[in-house]
Amino acid sequence: MSEIPQSKVRDAYLALTAARPNGNTPAWVQALHAEGESLLRETELPHTRMEEWRQTNINAINERTFAPLTDAPDHGVDADSVAALRFVNGVCSESVFVNGFHVPGLGSRKDLPAKVAVTGLCNAQLGDHAETVKAHLNHHLGARNAYTALNTAFLQDGAFVHVPRNTVVETPIHLLFLATPALEDCSAAIRNLIVLEEGAQATIILSFAGNAGAAAYLSNVVDEISLGANASLTLCKLVREGAQGNHLATTEVHQHRDSRFHAHTFSMEGAVIRNQLCVNLAGEGAECKLNGLYLNDGNRLIDNALQLTHTVPRCSSRIAYKGILDGKSKSVFTGKVNVLRDAQKTDSNQISNNLMLSDTAAIDAKPQLEIYADDVKCTHGATVGSSPPEIIFYFRSRGIDEATARGMLTYGFAGEIVDEMNIDAVHAPLSAYIYDKYSPKI
């Protein structure tokens, strides 16, 4: 890492902040920008000598400057091109973001209660929601690295979802982030803010899609999520970046009393994908369930870094992640569960299963427990292996050839995670995608 002129890249980013349009940015957002800049100035870009990034080598991203787009150029995206990249198939209210900027014309509000806000963050910080945004934006971001600082320094747009008190949103909210060829060699600083007030319920699909370009780009995403008392959020994240697309995301979740958070993270396509998901169980009785599936192949790198903090008593957490590893891919899974001194009666369970399909794939799994309370029940488990030969033999003895047998087993392996998710609009296309990916090609 020393060979990369760290400060040069950071200076290049800092120099670019001059190009950031400040015309109608409120003063408090400008203050956030300054905060991000100063943080970026003093934070090293992630490298493999940092414990959290030990196995995640992103030098390919570090060694160049992906200039953050600062305005929405004429993107040429229309309803047809959105349909081509939609993937999700069902009734949803939809908001479309192109290269990180909200495009109001392309969205739709299906059955959305009037008080529920689903809009661009840029609009929200100026309009009726200014106070809510001000109260939450950048308040939940605890895990910090140079890229989250960069995101804050170039914070402009992203999604803003606000569900008022005791409001139930039945229809899933689909937030579709498209990367067009205009993003090539550049980065999009996407900042999403999701606030569910007390007793609110919603299902949100965060979908990232890129139409393959030849050059690399970077989606630099920060999601901040606040769940009020007894609120309930199901979050489904689909990462389908372009073949040269890099996706560095940090999701911070703050849970109040008795809130429920179910996350389903599917890492499907993209050159480098890192999903950092940090959940703070800060209210008694809060519950979280984090599921994930990563389908890795080729020369790609997928890193899922979970950080779960039990701050108060009587919270429960369930983590289940599975990986299917093929080609020369590299995958990293970190599941860090922190149980603080006061968090008695914690019930935490973590499992990470990895299926190796090739000899050249690599997996690094790090399930970790840090426990400071004694009256707790905490377990974790991790496995790495391939399909057992006995089961392959069983299939073959029933007249099913080996390739088909392996395909079926792989599909079944992934199915355990997919079936946990009850969003119909995603379930069917996702199952079809996995089936297609792993069935033997005739």
Next chain:
Amino acid sequence: MASSSERLETAKYAGSRVERSNQQAKDASEREYKYGWSSAIDAETIPIGLNEDTVRLISAKKEEPEWMLEWRLKAYRSWAKLGDEPSWAKVRYTKPDFQSISYYSAPKSQAKKTSLDEVDPEILKTFEKLGIPLQEQKRLTGVAVDAVFDSVSVGTTHKGILAKKGVIFCSFSEAVKEHPELVQKYLGSVVPQNDNFYAALNSAVFSDGSFVYVPKGVKCPMDLSTYFRINQENTGQFERTLIIADEGAEVSYLEGCTAPMRDENQLHAAVVEIVAHKNATVRYSTVQNWYAGDAEGKGGIYNFVTKRGKCLGDNSRISWTQVETGSAITWKYPSCILMGDNSVGEFYSVALTNNHQQADTGTKMIHLGKNTRSTIISKTISAGKSDNSYRGLVRVMPKAVNSRSYTQCDSLLIGSLCGAHTFPYIDVRNHSASVEHEASTSKISEDQLFYCQSRGIGPEDAISMVINGFCKEVFDHLPMEFAVEATNLLGLSLEGSVG
């Protein structure tokens, strides 16, 4: 049938009993260190401080050949270059000042001894207090003992029987003089001089230790054993153990450690290297009971140890078993490099921390050969205000076809002020490998205690049973005498209710 209120009362009563017994387990934490005396023995200690001259002085005092001095100096230079000591472990302590330690302390009157009768009676008394059967007529177990007092090996028992079989078991300094070809060949082949900060320090200044060579096809007729004791104030102990099992050889090695009670922290930085050739088996067992500091966390030994074994040949096997109850800070990862095909690495560990003790211990299993297997069973018990971490690495390299690894880490917490942590790393590069890891953390189950008590077993015995049951899988791998000692030690460490 009892009314519901009666049942409630009974349940409450049971609850309070469980509370009490947990309380007793906590009380148990306040115990005394049995080995906390020091012997008045004339010792020759070199002045404090470390530089190239110190290394030369140690080497000269030990009358070492030129190559040994060169080896030490190389280690010293790489140590000086390494600069800072590692800080990645989950332990907090004031870093030792390496210039205020004496790197060599030997009991005086070191004339050559032909029999044990010539050994200073004070030293023999010390070992008697420790319960080491150094004198052959007192032998009960047939264990050959090499006792290391501060830094120098004071006597090795049962030499004759071993010599008949061709087994070399002697102090390290003796080996340097009498078997230089073996030492030169293997020293540093598993833990190189520049491996890590403490291994480099040890390589530069190690004063003595044990050397074992078991020739081809020999099954060592008895268990070999070393007892380490730090006696002198302001000294560090840096011993070096080298065990070589040639083709088809088998040996079981036991190591025990104690130190007197002192206010300041003393440093213990040992290196153990094991080489197992084709079809060889080495079992290495440790019962570590260095002084852990008092209830306020004052004093105690810093135990920074590098232990590593290399399964060089096919079908070789190295098994580490450790019971860690002492030391203020423990930083220890007995590891196996599984190079030979079908080689086996095992790690069984019980680590108990109490008061302000901190332990960061675990293992590394590096799978290189085909069909290699590793098993890791780690049991940690934290009490008082201690912190206990398991840190392990299982790495399967691309050529390790069909390798298998199984890890199980269980932690038991006694009291609400202690911490238990697990940091496993699993790196797999081969698709035919199968790696499993599981870990759990809990306190002593109230149901189990209630069950025992409802059958008339007192709360102390119940806790003792639960803890012994918890550790049984590991104790089963200790040689019999050690298993008894380990059980007692555990009881002693949690005195009042256990054992």
